[in-house]
Amino acid sequence: MTHHRTPIREVPITAELVRGALEIERTERGLLPHRLPARARAQSADGQLLMVESQPAGVRLVLETSATVVELDTIPTKRVYVGAPARPDGAYDLVVDGRHAAQRTVTGGDRLVIDMARGGFDLEPGTAGTVTFDGLEPVTKRIEVWLPHDETTVLVALRADAPVRAATDDPRPVWLHHGSSISQGSNAAHPTGAWPAVAARLGGVELVNLGFGGxxxxxxxxxxxxxxxxxxLISVKIGINLVNQDAMRLRAFRAAVHGFLDTVRDGHPTTPLLVVSPVLCPIHEETPGPSAPDLSAMAEGRLSFVAAGDPSGIASGALTLGTIRAELARIVEERRAEDEHLHLLDGRELYGPGDAEALPLPDALHPDGATHLVMGERFAARAFAPAGPLAVKAVTTAAH
Known part of the structure; x- marks a missing residue:
């Protein structure tokens, strides 16, 4: 008996298939998911932000299909740091009916060559590659393809061997989170291994990740x-980038936090809002920024960082992580007098002094994959539990 293989047909990539992006830009090469809208991007002249907001942390294609084969063509942007070891290719995670089912990578693509010593970069254009998930059960299922959390990814084409439709009946509450590279997933091994993705899965919420490295x-x-x-549900993780970029002094910090929270509250006046202070980072607990590349480590082929600030500056308002935690606690306590839905979580409950020896930060700034898992588990247990500040059972789901 001859078995005829079902042909693979192209599936239009529509906005309804993409979750976790705030905007999708149509380019000559394909669709580029963004985690900040065009108006916000236009107000930033910072190449670092423009790079990381286009890295699709938490962005995934979500569809219902009985397909046994799904193919996705993309153009990834690979980062290459001069003098540092080659980075692994970004991972694409396949989640089927809520369970991690497979992981793939795409070779090729563009190359962004970054020279941290001179502070410059060069972009070398490349070609598209294909990620293939096959051997899937021929039954109707919910498929999620999580894009690499740290590689800008242009979506070129999607194909499947059965009809595909958008999965639009997700009853989970939407969790909007903003933070630094740790929230984006820096040093996590794969996109669903970043701590917000871990926490979202355990908490039964749908993640929108606005973690922006640096x-x-x-x-x-x-x-x-x-x-x-x-x-x-909303959370804002505040602190480490303000220190490691030496971005402001205490006087400006206090007003900026209030202003940031005021603006969020303009659109979400009673939504549960959790302020998360910095996780432990030994180099900056008592030493201000900026952070600087550890040249001795780079000479050994390792990427690591040191604190380059002067502790004597604390008296005139230079920020350390300790200073920021104390000020955030003060600000949240003040605001809670008029905002009962505002809460605080000390970041050291996610990664603290008891973890530094067993789970050291490999580059002195970012947790490794195992630590991301621990942080996600702890956040879910503290924030999404029935008595937690982002208690899921108390939520009325927002319109999608």
Whole structure:
């Protein structure tokens, strides 16, 4: 008996298939998911932010289909750091009916060559590659393809061997989270292994991840993007980038936090809102920024960082993580007098002094994959539990 293989047909990539992006840009090469809208991008002249907001942390294709084969053509952007070891290719995670089912990579693509010593970069264009998930059960199922959390990804084409439709009946509450590279997933091994993705899965919520590497700087345009994004639960992780970029002094920090929270509240006046202070980072607990590349480590082929600030500056308002935690606690306590839905979580409950020896930060700034898992489990247990500040059972789901 001859078995005829079902032909693979192209599936139009529509906005309804993409979750976790605030905007999708149509380019000459394909569709580029963004985690900040065009107006916000236009207000930033910072190449670092423009790079990381286009890296699709938490962005995934979500569809219902009985297909046994799904193919996705993309153009990834691979980052290459001069003098540092080659980075692994970004991972694409396949989740079927809520369970992680497979992981693939795409070779090729563009190359962004970054020279941290001179502070410059060069972009080398490349070609598209294909990620293939096959051997799937021929039954109707919910498929999620999570894009690499740290590679800008242009979506070129989608194909399947059965009809595909958008999965639009997700009853889970939407969790909108903003933070730094740790929230984006820096040093996590794969996109569903970043701590917010872990926490979202355990908490039964749908993630919108606005973690921006090096760019959680209390930018007003980020606050406005959060204000304008539908959400049932919101969290804002504040601190490490303000220190490691030596971005502001205490006087400016206090006003900036209030302004950021005020703007978010303009769009979400009673939504549960959790302020998360910094996780432990030994180099900056008592030493201000900026952070700087550890040249001795680079000479050994390792990427690591040191604190380059002067502790004597604390007296004149230079920020350390300790200073930020104390000030955030004060601000949240003050605001709670008029905002009962505002809460605080000390980041050291996610990664603290008891973890530094067993789970050291490999580059002195970012947790590794195992630590991301621990942090996600702890956040879910503290935030999404029935008595937690982002208690899921108390939520009325926002309109999608």
């Amino acid at each position: 760019s959680a700087l209390l930018d007003p345009f980020t606050a406005r993007a959060m204000r304008d994004t539908a959400a049932d």
